[in-house]
Amino acid sequence: MIQEETSASYGQDVHAADSYSCAYQSYRSAAVYAPRLPSVSLSPSGDIMKNDSVTLSCSSDANPAAKYTWYKGEQLFIEKQQLVFSSIQSSHSDQYYCEAENELGRRTSQYVFINVKYGPKLPSVSVSPSAEIEEGSSVTLSCSSDANPAANYTWYKEDEDSPKASGQIFTITDFRSEHHRNYYCVAQNSRGRRDSTLQLTVGAGAWTSAATGSITAVLLAFTFLAVVLWIRRRKSITQQSAKRPDTREQLNLDQVQDDLHYSSIRFPQNQEEALYSNVGAAQTRRQSEDEEVEVVYTDVQTNSGRMLLTCRFLLCRGRSWGAASW
Known part of the structure; x- marks a missing residue:
């Protein structure tokens, strides 16, 4: 009690452990004071199992009424008088305390430990x-x-x-x-x-390594053998090609010679020169060395406006010439 203070207000230091009231004549006001040490209750009070519903409550005697804040460890958790876990989990296991505060001061509760129990997880x-x-x-x-x-x-x-x-x-x-x-x-x-x-x-690792090594060796051996055989084959083909003539090219050349037709036309530089044309067809038939070879061609000549066509052929067997005129 503050003695000899007659003013309507008091502005001195306020101690949290003290209470204060004022009186007028025979009337006395209710005392005001900072929160007392908060008390904490835990429900249920026994073992806490995973997925249980758990409630933490905090209360403190204070006037004016206190406001409450819950802390998990040293971290602010929630600003309520009651902390409710509808389905508590293992991650909620920790130390909790509450704080009660009004205009005259603040107090904190003792720690309460929540230990959530659960069976082993998959090993x-x-x-x-x-x-x-x-x-x-x-x-x-x-x-x-x-x-x-x-x-x-x-x-x-x-x-x-x-x-x-x-x-x-x-x-x-x-x-x-x-x-x-x-x-x-x-x-x-x-x-x-x-x-x-x-x-x-x-020995799983050793067996696996041995099997892998054997398969690799066999594959390498087959690959090497295939390369050697391929090289030998290519070499053999190249040698055979070098020894024998190209029959296909010779046959094509003979065919071209058998089917050869030729023609030549000469134009005179003046009118007095003769104008002539040679048209020839060469045919060669070779069944044996004794067979005749025939060459036939046509000779066209002009002389003084007169055209003369001459057919000539050569018999190789008798080495003789033949001629025909039109």
Whole structure:
């Protein structure tokens, strides 16, 4: 209580822990004060499961009434007195607190932790080394799963009921052909169970490499053989072509000679010179060396306005000439 202050207003420092009121004669006003320490309630109060409906409430004694703000971690989340999750998810797991504030001051609540629980998600499995696995080598299998509470891990071999190992890591120090099977990891907690399978193959990488190398070698051998055969064939064809004459060209030349017709016309430089024309047709028939070869041509001459046509032929057998006139 402020003593000996008779004015209608008060403008001195206000302490959040104090309350203030005024009086006139026998009347006293209600006290005003900053928010008291806020209290936080969580519903439901037990374990919180994924997809549950969860409500956080904040309240503080204050006059004037306080306004409320919720924080997730250190980040402002929402400005309401109640924080409601209609279907809470694992991402909502965090620390929350509320802040109550009015004109006289502000107070913050204690932290409340929301821990959303859920069963294991599909486990992720891996093998190391990730490349080919050879007999006698060491192989490490790993398994991990997102779960709350944390999952327990168990390794099984396909078609076997008894577990091979417990924990996230399963190591096979001396890998043999009998290890060529499927292995599966089981992740389990109080909220559920999930498993994933991993297949191991003995020497898979080595077999694959050997098969690939053999196929490549065979293909290269066939390719080389085909090239050699092609070169030899080309060389043989070239040699044969060089040795024998081109019969087709000779036949074409003989045919041209057999079918040859020729003609010549000479024009005189003056009227007194003779005008003549030679028209000839050469025909050659060769059945044997003793057969006759006949050459026939026509000789056209003019002399003093008179035209003379002469037919001449040559018999090669008897080496004689023949002539005919019109």
